[in-house]
Amino acid sequence: MSDAPLGSRPRIISIANQKGGVGKTTTTINLAAGLSEFGYKVLVIDIDPQGNASTGLGVSPESRTQTSYDLLLEQAMLMDLIRESSVAGIFVCPANADLASADIDLVTSEKRSFLLSDAVQEASFLAAGFDFVLIDCPPSLSLLTVNALVAAESVLIPLQSEFFALEGLSQLMLTIRDIRKSANPRLRIEGVLVTMTDSRNRLSQQVEADARANLGDMVFSTTIPRNVRVSEAPSYALPVLQYDPTSKGAEAYRRLSLEIISRRSNGQAA
Numbered sequence: 001m002s003d004a005p006l007g008s009r010p011r012i013i014s015i016a017n018q019k020g021g022v023g024k025t026t027t028t029i030n031l032a033a034g035l036s037e038f039g040y041k042v043l044v045i046d047i048d049p050q051g052n053a054s055t056g057l058g059v060s061p062e063s064r065t066q067t068s069y070d071l072l073l074e075q076a077m078l079m080d081l082i083r084e085s086s087v088a089g090i091f092v093c094p095a096n097a098d099l100a101s102a103d104i105d106l107v108t109s110e111k112r113s114f115l116l117s118d119a120v121q122e123a124s125f126l127a128a129g130f131d132f133v134l135i136d137c138p139p140s141l142s143l144l145t146v147n148a149l150v151a152a153e154s155v156l157i158p159l160q161s162e163f164f165a166l167e168g169l170s171q172l173m174l175t176i177r178d179i180r181k182s183a184n185p186r187l188r189i190e191g192v193l194v195t196m197t198d199s200r201n202r203l204s205q206q207v208e209a210d211a212r213a214n215l216g217d218m219v220f221s222t223t224i225p226r227n228v229r230v231s232e233a234p235s236y237a238l239p240v241l242q243y244d245p246t247s248k249g250a251e252a253y254r255r256l257s258l259e260i261i262s263r264r265s266n267g268q269a270a
């Protein structure tokens with residue numbers, strides 16, 4: 001589609017799980033920070049109307065005059081929406097509550113599932129030389145999440161280590177399968193990330209063990225511990241890697257980043 005030189009295409013990873021509060025946004029922000037520490041140029045596209053990834057990366061709500069709503073519904077160019085974040089090397093296409101009506105507003109659009117995909121393949125965006133694009137999805141399997149899965153090369157699924165965590169996964173896996181059949185045959189699972197683990201809690205250990213038994217090496221070796229520094233960081237508009245670089249949470253997200261850098265297409269199927 002573009003004349004961009006070979007090798008300039010970013011790796012596009014959607015962070016998705018229709019359950020809220022499982023660590024999607026936290027993972028998006030801190031994976032972006034981990035990848036940028038290793039020298040990669042990262043774009044975070046926020047498509048959750050709550051806009052938490054935008055806020056957590058220092059793009060204040062008042063300053064969000066143009067957002068991913070304009071990208072999806074007003075034919076704005078991605079390059080015109082990209083903003084600097086609170087961290088060098090990380091850029092943000094922000095979101096706000098306007099997106100809440102996107103599902104309804106998009107119904108009449110023929111290309112409604114491909115809008116984000118088209119945006120990240122557009123020549124001026126490719127020319128900007130991003131290494132990674134992370135898409136922070138809303139807690140639903142709505143058209144917004146579908147757009148993210150159609151645009152992505154892979155999907156990273158945070159799984160909160162609590163009872164019933166695995167139950168919700170089958171619906172997401174079915175959606176991924178549908179999207180492979182229709183719009184994006186190459187979509188693969190980047191990995192399932194067990195989040196908010198507590199090594200002193202037997203239930204938490206059990207959830208991790210079950211996930212590994214059921215999903216095998218689809219599950220990242222890295223798990224993310226429950227760590228208060230992780231939950232404090234967004235109120236300082238910083239990733240935990242900047243807020244408290246030596247915290248357990250920061251170290252875990254650094255390990256995850258390394259796993260993702262080294263773990264290229266090993267082709268697990270859903």
Ligand code: ADP
Pocket residue numbers: 019020021022023024025026027052139195196197224225226227228230231232249
């Ligand atoms: P989602 O985007 O899936 O809705 P969030 O990333 O917003 O989930 O996380 C939900 C809540 O849990 C937030 O308040 C966040 O700060 C907190 N949280 C996420 N990961 C951790 C962690 N590893 N340790 C402590 N709190 C966490």
Ligand code: MG
Pocket residue numbers: 024025026048052137
């Ligand atoms: Mg979120």
